[in-house]
Amino acid sequence: MDLWFSEGKHQSVDFSIKVNQQLYSQKSAFQQIDIFESDVFGRFLSLDGEVMMTEKDEFIYHEMMVHVPMSVHPDVKTVLVIGGGDGGVVRELVKYNSIALIDVVEIDELVVRACEAFLPATAASFQDARVHLTFQDGLRFIRPLYDRYDLIIVDGTDPNGLGEVLFTKEFYGNCYKALRPEGILINQHESPFYQQDAIAVQKIHRKLTASFPISLVYQAHVPSYPSGHWLFGFSSKRYHPLADFKDSEGADRQLATRYYNRPLHKGAFALPTYVKELLDYV
Ligand code: SAM
Numbered sequence: 001m002d003l004w005f006s007e008g009k010h011q012s013v014d015f016s017i018k019v020n021q022q023l024y025s026q027k028s029a030f031q032q033i034d035i036f037e038s039d040v041f042g043r044f045l046s047l048d049g050e051v052m053m054t055e056k057d058e059f060i061y062h063e064m065m066v067h068v069p070m071s072v073h074p075d076v077k078t079v080l081v082i083g084g085g086d087g088g089v090v091r092e093l094v095k096y097n098s099i100a101l102i103d104v105v106e107i108d109e110l111v112v113r114a115c116e117a118f119l120p121a122t123a124a125s126f127q128d129a130r131v132h133l134t135f136q137d138g139l140r141f142i143r144p145l146y147d148r149y150d151l152i153i154v155d156g157t158d159p160n161g162l163g164e165v166l167f168t169k170e171f172y173g174n175c176y177k178a179l180r181p182e183g184i185l186i187n188q189h190e191s192p193f194y195q196q197d198a199i200a201v202q203k204i205h206r207k208l209t210a211s212f213p214i215s216l217v218y219q220a221h222v223p224s225y226p227s228g229h230w231l232f233g234f235s236s237k238r239y240h241p242l243a244d245f246k247d248s249e250g251a252d253r254q255l256a257t258r259y260y261n262r263p264l265h266k267g268a269f270a271l272p273t274y275v276k277e278l279l280d281y282v
Contacts, residue, residue, distance in 0.1 A: 002018055003018070003019050003020075003021075003022075004016045004017065004018055004019065005017045005019050005034075005036055005038075005044075005046065005051075007046075007049060007050055007051060007226075008049075013194070015051070015224075015226065017036070017038045017040065017041055017044065017051075017054075017224075018038060018039065018040070019036040019037060019038045020036075020037045020038060020039065021036070021037050022034065022035070022036050022037075023035045023036065023037055023043065023118050024114050024117070024118050026110060026114065028108050028109075028110040028111070029108075029110075030107055030108045030110075030162055031047050031048045031108060031157075031161075031162060032047065032048050032049065033045070033046075033047060033108075033110055033111060033114055034046045034047075034049075035114060035115075035118045035119065038054075040056065041054035041055065041056040041057070041224060042054060042055030042056050043055050043118060043119055044224070045086055045111075045114075045115065045119060047111070047157060048157075048161065050157075050158065051224050051225070052086060052157070053086050053088060053119075053122065053224075054224045055119070055121065055122070056223075056224070057222055057223050057224050058086070058088050058122055059088075059257075059258050059259055060220050060221065060222050060259045061088070061188075061220065061222050061225075061230065062088035062089055062091065062092050062122075063092055063257050063258070063259045063260040064218070064220045064232055064259065064260060064268070065089050065092070065153055065155060065186055065188070065232065066089055066092035066093055066153065066186075067092065067255070067257060067260040067265075068186070068218060068232070068234065068241065068260070068265060068268070069151050069153075069184045069186050069234065069241075070093075070096060070151075071245060071246050071262075071265055072184065072234075072236075072239050072240075072241050072244050072245055072246065073150060073151060073182065073183075073184050073239055074246065075098070075150065076096070076098065076099055076150040076151050077098065077099060077100045077101065077150055078099075078100065078101045078103075078148060078149045078150050078151075078180075079093055079099055079101065079102045079103070079149060079150065079151045079152070079153065080102075080103045080104075080105065080142070080148075080149045080151075080152045080153070080178065081093070081102065081103070081104045081105070081152075081153050081155060082105050082106075082138035082141070082142070082152065082153070082154045082155070082156060082166060083105075083106060083107075083138065083154060083155040083156035083157065083163070083166070084104055084106060084153070084155035085106040085108060085111030085112045085115060086111065086115045086119060086122050086123060087112070087115055087116075087119075087122050087123030087124065087125060087126055088122045088155075089153050089155050090102060090104060090125045090126060090128070090131055091122065091123075091124055091125040093125075093153075094125045094128045094130065094131070095255045095256075096255075099130060100130060101130055101132070102128070102130050102131045102132070103132050103134065103149075104126075104131060104132065104133050104134070105134045105135075105136055105137075105138050105141040105142075106133065106134075106135060107135065107136065107137050107138070107162060108135070108162075109135040112126065112133065112135075137165065138154070138156065138165070138166055138171070139165040139166065139168075139170070139171050139174065142171070142174045142175060142178050143174055145174070145177070145178040146177055146178065147177075147178070147179075147180055147181075148178050148179075148180070149178055149179055149180065149183060150179070150180055150182070150183055150184070151183065151184050151185075151186070152175050152178065152179060152183070152184075152185045152186070153185075153186045153187075154166055154175075154185070154186065154187035154188065155188060156187075156188065158190065158200075159190070159200050159203075159204070166187070167200075167203075167204055167207070168207070169207045169210065169211065172185070172207055172208055172210075172211040172212070172235075173211055175211075175235075176211055176212060176237070179237060181237055181238065182237060182238045182239060183236070183237055184234065184235070184236045184237075184239060185208075185212065185233070185234075185235040185236070186232060186233065186234060186235075187204075187208075187232070187233040187235075188230075188232060188233075189201060189204055189205070189217055189230075189231035189232050189233040190204065190230075190231060191225060191226050191227045191228075191229050191230055191231065192229060192231060192274070192275045192278055193226070193227035193229050194226060194227060197226060197227075198278055201231060201275075201278060201279070202278055202279070202280075204233065205217060205233070205278075205279050205280075206280075208233050208235045211235070212235035212236060212237065213236075213237060213238075214234075214235065214236040214237070214238070214239070214240055215233065215234070215235040215236075216233075216234045216235075216240075216241055216269060217231050217232065217233055217234070217269075217271065217275070217279055218231070218232050218234060218241070218268040218269045218271075219231050219232070219268055219271060219275070220232070220259070220268060231275070234269075241265075241269060242266060242269055245265060245266065247262060
């Protein structure tokens with residue numbers, strides 16, 4: 001009998017992947033962690049029944065989280081990653097020799113250990129000497145910090161349950177405070193397509209624009225995420241993602257990327273009209 005993984009997240013639409021086998025299943029103190037193997041998406045991680053990353057398309061999401069801000073800020077030395085237990089964001093960050101420190105704050109140690117064991121191509125870089133792992137809630141970690149990071153990347157779960165605190169005004173205010181005067185905050189910004197997600201997108205954007213002088217949204221196509229149309233937030237104290245884009249020395253010249261390139265950097269900020277309306281741009 002065929003075995004299918006189904007998200008069943010949207011009441012009338014389902015996303016299912018035919019799986020060959022289940023490689024890992026464990027309930028941690030925080031969530032249900034599962035890793036499956038499939039023909040089309042390769043191995044994939046789900047938390048509480050929702051797909052977090054697949055071997056087939058994780059490069060799209062992780063490259064867009066990292067190379068967009070790294071191609072704008074001229075001198076990133078210190079980075080904080082919140083969430084990101086699969087290691088994909090860290091793998092992209094360690095490509096930059098100029099980065100001196102990468103703090104990773106993941107609430108659930110078991111996610112990191114499971115990904116190291118079963119998704120080694122994604123979780124390959126936790127051993128880099130610049131990476132410091134702390135297992136704690138991201139909001140609690142950031143509350144006491146001032147003027148510490150050039151870049152913060154929030155790669156948490158959706159705005160319900162565990163990840164909810166990472167979408168609050170209090171959290172964004174703390175990110176602002178923990179960033180240096182030229183710092184940039186990148187966060188996963190959900191999908192604009194289905195109505196229940198679109199409401200979340202609008203709320204997130206309003207909180208970010210209230211917290212940062214520059215706050216824009218960019219997009220990418222991530223097939224394994226709900227609707228496949230995914231948004232990212234670019235919030236910044238000083239640098240504009242297009243006006244300050246280091247076009248002539250783009251990351252694709254120096255780094256091996258499969259999705260990110262310089263024309264795409266600019267195009268990613270050109271949003272469809274219905275998304276602009278959602279974000280109060282027009
Ligand atoms: N990009 C994925 C997505 O949107 O589907 C999420 C990636 S997954 C690696 C997100 C990670 O955030 C999980 O490992 C989870 O344990 C962690 N996380 C959730 N809430 C957190 C919190 N409050 N503080 C720190 N990490 C958190």
